[in-house]
Amino acid sequence: MTEYIQTEVRGHILIIRLNRPEARNAFNKGMAEKMESIIDDYDANPALRAAIIVAEGPTFSAGQDLIAAAKGERAVTRKRGGFGIMGQPPLKPLIAAVEGQALAGGMELTLCCDIIVASRAAVFGLSEAKRGLVAVGGGCFRLPRRIPHQVAMEMIVTAEPRPAEDMARLGYVNHLVEPGQAxxxxxxYAALIVRNAPLAVQASKTIAARSAAEQWTDAEAWEKQAEIVAPLRRSEDMQEGLRAFAEKRDPVWQGK
Known part of the structure; x- marks a missing residue:
């Protein structure tokens, strides 16, 4: 299944390319296992500072391979869950570049991302209920956190998709582009991320993600974010950032 998900590295940026267009980039077990391996490597490699998920063909992803599912094969891994990513997204920034349809698990894949860029021709939808399924890849609880509750519920219970322009107005999509430009x-966006201190970016994402998922109170947030930030205060990158500012030059980050 390796050929169904391909990777490319451009400097500090990892591009993850779904490459099963003949099946609308639907995920089977092998693809989920490959995705988990890729995300594990991404988190572990200090040279990689931002990642992008993109897809070949006219469909970003139609979600779970329903033919495989009918045979009892679920695109789930033990460690990271659905599609090898949904239960435990990467610690580092992840960007979705969406062309075409992001439906069912395909939309839930974008819910794992921190930034979403979409073609004006793209559509998003949680279509599981049309097949007697439930959006258990995070759609039912993550989407209501991202957009107004009533709109999220409409998408969940009607299973009808919305165009990217609607999702942009709702704040779900960060940036709209012409088809083919996602x-x-x-x-x-990735270039803007990698110019920043990687440890600071990762700590910032951790605070934002955990505070939302765990619903920290303000009192908890002050304490927990201090624990996350403490190692950075002793890092070489923090000292480099301060020196570079004083010397009026661009910093050179080491990720340590």
């Missing part, structure tokens, strides 16, 4: 725009 990856280019995602690379521009």
């Amino acid at each position: 990856l280019e725009a995602a690379l521009e």
Whole structure:
């Protein structure tokens, strides 16, 4: 199944490319296992500071391979869950570059992402209920946190998709582009990320993600974020950032 998900490295940026267009980039077990391996490697490699998920063909992803599912094969891994990512997204930033349809698990894949760039022709939807299924890849609880509750419920219970322009107005999509330009725009976002201190970016994402998922009170947040930030205060990168500012030059980050 390796050929169904391909990777490319451009500097500090990892591009993860879904490459099963003949099946609308639907996920089977092998693809989920490959995705988990890729995300594990991404988190572990200090040279990689931002990642982008993009897809070949006219569909970003139609979600779970329903033919495989009918045979009892679920695209789930032990460690990271659905599609090898949904239960435990990467610690580092992840960007979705969406062309075409992101439906069911395909939309839940974008819910794992921190930034979403979409073609004006793209559509998003949680279509599981049309097949007697439930959006158990995070759709039922993550989407209501991202957009107004009533709109999220409409998408969940009607199973009807919404165009990317609607999702942009709702704040779900960060940036709209013309068809065929999603990856280019995602690379521009990634370039902005990688110019920043990688340890600071990762700690910032951790605070934002955990505070939302665990519903920290303000009192808890002050304490827990201090624990997350403490190692950075002793890092070489923090000292480099301060020196570079004083010397009026661009910092050179080491990720340590």
